[in-house]
Amino acid sequence: MMQDNNIEYWQKMAGFYTPFMKNNKKMYEAICREVEPILNRKMTVLELACGTGQLSFPLAPKTAHWEATDFSEQMIAEAKKKSASKKLYFSVQDATNLPYADSSFDAVMIANALHIMPEPEKALREIHRVLKDQGYLFAPTFVSLPDGKTGIRMKILKLTGFKTYHKWDEGELISFISEKGFSIQKHSLIEEGFQPLCNVIAQKR
16 A cells, blocks of 8 residues: 555545535536446446545446456445445455556546645556556546635545645646547536536546
8 A cells, every 4th residue: 555645544434434525425426427428337437536436336337347446445435334245345445556457447447546646647547557458437526626625625625634635726637647648528517516626527538
């Protein structure tokens, strides 16, 4: 595991994560609406930083197989308590050091995670490796407000010990992902959660 990754925080948050994230139901629904048209029942998808399955459960049935992973054992334990599709499998994995072979997946989802990773470039390097040629990257990520201010709910979240390692605005996030070997296909701003979220859809190049 990478150092200084705030793992203890996420382990402690696991039991509260599902009810807490219900406040972001509209945000997750918006992400699903943009991702679903790309998915099909022949696709194998890897999800990184899945939390307790906020996107895993609604999207897995649209695919052939959905591999949902998180670096927090407690998050995965909570996710496994819920009923799941036979197409959905949960496991504990480090996004910066994946065990999968090159070109294993048709798509990779990493939601609301790049900005809270000390070294997100390592995760993108691994994502690029395990994706098939022209494979899709779905990377919805919270971004900074135009004036640089933090939303009130994000301020409250920080009081619990939440850490953000990168404070990109929409353009900076898009540039960061593009520079790591991905062609941006679509991006949109979703303002239904704690802070604006840039929903980036890209392809491996």
